[in-house]
Amino acid sequence: MSTDKISIDPTGTSDGGTDSIRLDKAARPVSITEAGGDERLPLLEIRDLAITFSTGSGDVHAVRNANLTVMPAETVAIVGESGSGKSTTALAAIGLLPSNGRVSGGQIMFDGEDLTRAGGKRIVELRGRSIGMVPQDPMSNLNPVWKIGYQVKETLKANNLARKDINKQVAEVLADAGLPDAARRAKQYPHEFSGGMRQRALIAIGLSCSPRLLIADEPTSALDVTVQRQILDHLATMTSELNTAVLLITHDLGLAAERAEKVVVMYKGQVVESGPALDILRNPQHPYTQRLVASAPSLASRRIQSTRAAGKESPEELAPDTAAVAKAEDVIQVRNLSKIYKLRGGLGKSTDFKAVDDVSFDIKRGTTLAVVGESGSGKSTVAKMVLNLEKPSAGNIVFDGVDLASLDRKSLFDFRRRVQPIFQDPYGSLDPMYNIYRTIEEPLRVHKIGDKKSREVKVRELLDQVALPASSMQRFPNELSGGQRQRVAIARALALDPEVVICDEAVSALDVLVQAQILNLLADLQSELGLTYLFITHDLAVVRQIADHVCVMENGKIVETGTTDNVFEAPAKQYTRDLLDAIPGSRLAVA
Amino acid sequence: MPEKTQNINRIEHFVADLEETPLQTTDQLNEQAAPLSLWAEAWKNLRRQPLFIVSALLILLVLVVALLPGLFTHTDPTQCELINSNEGPSAGHPLGFTLQGCDVYARVILGTQASLTVGVFSTIGVLIIGGTMGAVAGYYGGWIDAVLARLGDTFFALPLILGAIVINSLPFIRENRSAWTVVGILVTLGWPQIARITRGAVIEVRNADFVIAAQSLGVSRGKALLTHVIPNSLSPVIVIATVSLGIYIVAEATLSFLGIGLPGSVMSWGNDISAAQTSLRNNPSTLLWPALALSITVLSFIMLGDAVRDALDPKARKR
Numbered sequence: 074m075s076t077d078k079i080s081i082d083p084t085g086t087s088d089g090g091t092d093s094i095r096l097d098k099a100a101r102p103v104s105i106t107e108a109g110g111d112e113r114l115p116l117l118e119i120r121d122l123a124i125t126f127s128t129g130s131g132d133v134h135a136v137r138n139a140n141l142t143v144m145p146a147e148t149v150a151i152v153g154e155s156g157s158g159k160s161t162t163a164l165a166a167i168g169l170l171p172s173n174g175r176v177s178g179g180q181i182m183f184d185g186e187d188l189t190r191a192g193g194k195r196i197v198e199l200r201g202r203s204i205g206m207v208p209q210d211p212m213s214n215l216n217p218v219w220k221i222g223y224q225v226k227e228t229l230k231a232n233n234l235a236r237k238d239i240n241k242q243v244a245e246v247l248a249d250a251g252l253p254d255a256a257r258r259a260k261q262y263p264h265e266f267s268g269g270m271r272q273r274a275l276i277a278i279g280l281s282c283s284p285r286l287l288i289a290d291e292p293t294s295a296l297d298v299t300v301q302r303q304i305l306d307h308l309a310t311m312t313s314e315l316n317t318a319v320l321l322i323t324h325d326l327g328l329a330a331e332r333a334e335k336v337v338v339m340y341k342g343q344v345v346e347s348g349p350a351l352d353i354l355r356n357p358q359h360p361y362t363q364r365l366v367a368s369a370p371s372l373a374s375r376r377i378q379s380t381r382a383a384g385k386e387s388p389e390e391l392a393p394d395t396a397a398v399a400k401a402e403d404v405i406q407v408r409n410l411s412k413i414y415k416l417r418g419g420l421g422k423s424t425d426f427k428a429v430d431d432v433s434f435d436i437k438r439g440t441t442l443a444v445v446g447e448s449g450s451g452k453s454t455v456a457k458m459v460l461n462l463e464k465p466s467a468g469n470i471v472f473d474g475v476d477l478a479s480l481d482r483k484s485l486f487d488f489r490r491r492v493q494p495i496f497q498d499p500y501g502s503l504d505p506m507y508n509i510y511r512t513i514e515e516p517l518r519v520h521k522i523g524d525k526k527s528r529e530v531k532v533r534e535l536l537d538q539v540a541l542p543a544s545s546m547q548r549f550p551n552e553l554s555g556g557q558r559q560r561v562a563i564a565r566a567l568a569l570d571p572e573v574v575i576c577d578e579a580v581s582a583l584d585v586l587v588q589a590q591i592l593n594l595l596a597d598l599q600s601e602l603g604l605t606y607l608f609i610t611h612d613l614a615v616v617r618q619i620a621d622h623v624c625v626m627e628n629g630k631i632v633e634t635g636t637t638d639n640v641f642e643a644p645a646k647q648y649t650r651d652l653l654d655a656i657p658g659s660r661l662a663v664a
Numbered sequence: 665m666p667e668k669t670q671n672i673n674r675i676e677h678f679v680a681d682l683e684e685t686p687l688q689t690t691d692q693l694n695e696q697a698a699p700l701s702l703w704a705e706a707w708k709n710l711r712r713q714p715l716f717i718v719s720a721l722l723i724l725l726v727l728v729v730a731l732l733p734g735l736f737t738h739t740d741p742t743q744c745e746l747i748n749s750n751e752g753p754s755a756g757h758p759l760g761f762t763l764q765g766c767d768v769y770a771r772v773i774l775g776t777q778a779s780l781t782v783g784v785f786s787t788i789g790v791l792i793i794g795g796t797m798g799a800v801a802g803y804y805g806g807w808i809d810a811v812l813a814r815l816g817d818t819f820f821a822l823p824l825i826l827g828a829i830v831i832n833s834l835p836f837i838r839e840n841r842s843a844w845t846v847v848g849i850l851v852t853l854g855w856p857q858i859a860r861i862t863r864g865a866v867i868e869v870r871n872a873d874f875v876i877a878a879q880s881l882g883v884s885r886g887k888a889l890l891t892h893v894i895p896n897s898l899s900p901v902i903v904i905a906t907v908s909l910g911i912y913i914v915a916e917a918t919l920s921f922l923g924i925g926l927p928g929s930v931m932s933w934g935n936d937i938s939a940a941q942t943s944l945r946n947n948p949s950t951l952l953w954p955a956l957a958l959s960i961t962v963l964s965f966i967m968l969g970d971a972v973r974d975a976l977d978p979k980a981r982k983r
Contacts, residue, residue, distance in 0.1 A: 138684075140678075334675065335675050340687075341688070343680060343684070344678070344680060345680045346677075346679050346680060348675060348676065348678060349675045352677055353677070358677070358679040359679050359680060360682065360687050364687075460880050462876065462880060486882050489880060489881060489882035490882065492880075493880065493881075494876075494877060494880050496876070496877060497873075498873055501872050501873040501874065502873035502874050502877050503874055504878070504892050504895075504896065505896065506701070506702060506892075506895045506896055508701065515878070516881040516882070519881055519882050519883050520882060549701045549702060551705070562877075565877070565881075569881075
């Protein structure tokens with residue numbers, strides 16, 4: 074796996090550091106020969122940009138005083154949390170703001186031309202040919218009823234770049250984007266493509282007209298890390314060959330620093346800091362950037378120690394009580410677990426799909442086991458079986474000495490009290506019709522615990538435990554942010570004083586800062602209440618922060634298992650090494 | 665590559681003024697704002713819409729007329745004098761007289777009740793039967809869904825008028841024709857539509873995380889349907905129900921016009937429109953007034969449905 078497109082380029086940075094890493098763009102010619110293109114003039118210059126959305130409840134200033142410049146052939150990353158205005162800024166540059174949004178101030182200069190004054194016709198001319206775009210979600214951005222080849226053809230034709238042998242041209246464009254067997258692939262429909270291949274097709278479309286600026290809006294957020302890395306590597310090679318400048322929008326500071334020369338940090342619609350990528354990472358000046366850098370999970374981070382239990386001083390005490398952990402019993406034992414789904418074939422035929430294949434692990438009481446894998450590795454199916462929401466096809470799960478398969482109705486009801494889930498999507502896991510009080514009270518009511526008064530006391534306690542004010546009891550989920558909802562979900566899971574909490578990608582949908590808060594909260598609760606966590610995630614950096622033991626899953630099988638430190642410091646299997654390598658920013662040395 | 669180094673050097677490190685970009689506590693809850701449920705928010709949106717205000721006022725007026733006709737007229741619409749046949753408006757009789765010499769104004773006022781009864785009770789009946797069928801089919805799926813779907817399709821395939829003629833010729837119905845038999849006919853032929861809508865909405869909600877979360881809390885499957893799935897599937901059903909209330913009033917008028925709806929002895933807009941056919945050429949106003957009342961009522965229910973749809977549309981709502 075040494076096909077990296079990243080190389081060490083000691084001459085490339087201002088501080089002359091030898092450990093700095095940047096994209097291999099040394100091959101790029103310094104003088105640009107395109108008409109009107111002068112290296113000294115910025116390709117895209119956004120000056121004092123303000124964007125306003127008119128909504129039912131008045132005007133919302135989504136972006137204010139935003140300034141940024143993109144030089145020809147330069148890669149610039151805009152980093153920010155959701156709602157920070159990063160996508161809005163980029164969409165304004167290509168004239169694709171939603172109909173209720175408008176540029177209410179400032180200028181967007183593209184190659185000396187003010188796009189805010191350009192008419193609709195001129196913008197259409199620029200799109201594709203001069204400014205390309207790779208959208209975020211590869212699943213919804215290809216039209217499912219047209220073949221991939223047709224969609225590329227459409228772009229070429231719209232920009233009058235079609236050659237006579239257009240089918241050959243389409244195949245070339247797709248092959249350039251790294252699609253194998255492109256001529257045949259061009260005749261397939263989007264549903265026949267995997268997520269990574271669709272994103273390649275979108276990149277092919279975005280770059281098919283050799284634009285001078287490519288706007289990539291979270292191009293790989295929906296993809297697995299290893300695929301993300303391949304795609305970004307390929308994107309970097311292609312854009313450097315074509316001399317295309319890239320405006321990369323991302324929420325991941327590590328990724329931004331690894332892929333871009335310049336990073337622009339946005340917060341609440343404003344640019345708070347911008348500068349050379351590594352400089353921002355090493356020497357953040359604005360408090361928000363400092364916060365962002367501090368909470369970005371990285372491989373360098375350590376297991377979160379509960380701040381509430383941090384009274385201990387000596388290193389022996391700070392390390393988890395190894396002796397005690399070794400003595401603790403296994404609260405969950407999973408043996409040879411398999412799950413087979415029948416995939417429907419034609420005419421009553423069906424093929425077996427092994428989602429989970431001979432998986433075994435133990436979880437000791439009071440510890441965290443993380444199950445890591447990419448999408449389709451079967452990790453969520455394991456969680457569902459441990460929650461007893463799906464029946465295993467083979468193997469068994471023993472919880473506290475009792476086999477789950479042997480539970481009758483009554484004992485299953487009791488089991489539900491002791492094992493609770495927290496789900497990934499904080500927008501989906503709370504009933505929008507229930508206010509927060511009813512949401513947290515529901516498990517108590519279902520299990521007939523206490524009377525109305527004592528339940529209210531308990532709800533207050535739980536809200537306090539997850540650091541939400543008691544005044545939030547009367548609110549509804551639609552009024553809360555993702556992180557707040559996830560706190561409510563945690564409070565609900567804790568209402569029955571469970572022993573085991575199963576977190577299925579519980580922090581994956583959250584912004585970095587909020588994610589760090591929730592992980593700290595989970596660590597605090599673990600040390601306070603002696604909880605056992607089964608943590609399902611695709612994010613290795615999060616694993617490092619929360620888990621004591623790790624199981625790495627690939628295609629339904631466990632490929633590696635061990636303590637977190639062992640797996641991260643000395644991964645035994647190639648697959649684990651690939652996963653670790655692919656984490657954005659993992660090879661950036663941040664002192 | 666000195667030029668290159670220079671190029672990199674040109675990237676200046678900009679830091680915004682902290683005063684202009686104040687840092688807020690991460691993920692802070694705004695404690696000042698008043699709590700707002702989904703329905704409260706929908707109501708807030710709704711009451712600002714002119715479409716809603718106009719239609720709600722009209723519906724209110726129709727309801728008052730239906731419940732308290734005495735407030736509007738004291739003329740007995742069944743006391744008809746042939747001497748007044750097809751007479752124009754006169755004192756106390758603002759809309760003139762029918763062919764039979766009955767007061768048009770009084771008949772329009774008193775006909776409201778029958779029309780509205782049929783509309784309201786048909787909608788309630790359809791909601792109960794269609795809603796239950798659709799929710800059960802969508803939630804449990806499998807063979808239950810298949811059986812209920814075919815059953816619904818069978819009724820769906822019956823044309824309204826043909827079905828009404830067939831049902832009306834059943835001996836029991838033929839002998840007891842009233843507003844309730846019309847309601848029965850409309851419910852029998854109308855439930856599959858609501859069942860389909862409910863089924864779709866339930867299928868969308870049944871796999872939501874919060875339903876799975878409730879089940880892993882120990883809530884039984886049936887209870888989860890009642891407490892979590894149905895309340896969250898209601899909004900499209902409410903929208904369709906509001907619109908179909910108007911449509912059932914039209915259906916009643918259609919059936920009555922054709923003589924297979926309300927019996928002639930019951931005063932209703934449909935019956936009056938039917939009776940006015942004969943004098944359409946020499947006294948069109950006898951047809952105009954009940955038809956106008958009918959159109960305005962139906963239009964206001966359909967407008968209300970549209971306004972409710974806008975307010976409850978999850979896509980229009982910010983998350």
